[in-house]
Amino acid sequence: MLSRLYRGHQAWHLAHIIIKHLSPRPASLNADLPFDLVHWMQEHNPSDLFQGGSTQPFLTDGATCRANDEWWRTLYHFIMHVYIDQAVEMLSLIGREGSYAYQCGEDGLEMVDVMISLLVGGGEAGENVSLFELENMVDNNMAIDSYWRVWTTRKEWSYLDKLVQKGASPICKKMATMVKIMKGSEDEISANAYSWLQIVVTRMLFGRSETVLGVADLASYADDALTVHGQFVRKPEDEESVIKDLLRLDMQGAVQHFFTDLKDWWSSAHLADVLYRGKYLPFSQLFASNMRTYAICNYIDILLCSNNMWQVAMAYVKGVVESDVLVDESTSVEARERWRVRRQEMLHLAHLIVSRQHIDSDVKCRHLLQYCPEDARDIHGNHLWEDSELIVKTASEIQCAWGLRLYTRGHEAASLYWLARAESKLVGTLASQSLHAFVQGVDDSLYRMQPILQYVEEAGGEDIPSEVQLIRTYSRMRELMATVSDLSLKDRQSLRSGRSPRSAMLVQAGREAAKLLLELLDESRGGEQRRAAPRRFWPELLSYSIPLIESGIPSLFSSSDMFLCLQALQDVESSFKADRRKPTEAEGMRVQSIRLALARGLSVSLQQEASTQ
Known part of the structure; x- marks a missing residue:
């Protein structure tokens, strides 16, 4: 929170500077953007932040004297922030520190004197104006363009270059770096600055030539610095976002990020008002609508921070749509367009609110x-977004997400239930896998198939995927076969006599199972309603014929039905040859058992048909 408050104060101060230099000024008022930026940096980065390195010696101890990097880095920061007093104090130490001053050499001491002269020394008639005097001129409302040209062309610069090139002192390289920084070298400034912001301000100050750099140069330098430091990519909750926007003259972005990143509504509204009144941003109804949307989004984000407030957020969005100004045929085209855009924005928000909720159960x-x-x-019971051109499928996304989560947990049937409701394209693939496991007996629990059966009942037989319909048919057949397979010898004898109280129920179950079996085997009889089973499942289906034939239920299969089953068995045997493989021992025994059962069934059906003629 304190960090945001600090960044907000820093950004608002910068906004005043930018607006000041965007505004037309009277001829009597001189303004210097680079020095204004320097003073802004000084206020928010006091010299105490860099004092640590100044307490160390400027040369390191050891057999070979060399420059102390930390000490010189501190000096560079003082120069870049135009903390002239502190920089001069550090340079003066070079001549006072006995043994170190001796090791620095005469050339080193001479370089220090020349640099101090450039920073604070002066002369008559402004011939030898210093950086300190230039700063005072700005404070006293004086134009400094001509004086800056005098300072950059002083003969001391050439003298410094000669001393540096001689290389007779261990501080020559460090002094050369300082000279390059003060001449506006982009490479040296970037290499020694501690932040992208320091790069921008330092280049604005020392990169000027004869005329002061303006806001257009500021935007260009800001883009360069952000790119070099990898800060150009937008980050969520970026506390420097407003400063970045202001330096790049993205005023609309600054208004928006004041409250999205710094949570500062007052500064956002006030800055927008100043920009509108000063005509620094083109005022438009569309921009006002965008600001309104951002405000609502911010409020929604606050509500969604709590797991229990999302319904309040949803009610708020619905209320915004219901209370929106209605339009009629007399309304202008522009107004109708803004009204349409507002409704679509609220629809998108409503979709976002619901789809962001965590789902951990079917009830949720x-x-x-x-x-x-x-x-x-x-x-009034009317659809809120019936006339919207924006199509959202929130329900499908929610059901699909929950279905996939269930699938990862191993609940295939429940997963298929939700995916089928969502009309997902994954239903076919996943249903085929579940169907194969179900038919093969890998997971033959009828209880696990209940979600699929529930979906079929809810769908009412309309637009049900073929694979799901097959699972439903197999499930029903399993139930019937469980009843038929549990028949005891006594039950079978009573079936033939017709005296068992369960006779009617058992006969009905057997005949329905036989009907389903034939429909699954016969593609022409399956049609769109039953969707005949894939041929790879036929061995399992044909094995169901054995308990049905042995059940003793009269007139269960006709001779044509038995021929159909025998033809299916022949196709199964042919598939082994087509695959160029021999059936395993278990497969061979199963085929033989099915053939014997079908032969008995065919014999019984032929006898029954002959007796009725």
């Missing part, structure tokens, strides 16, 4: 579906 998923915007209605 069903609860969220009640708030999906595509089904939202107003107090």
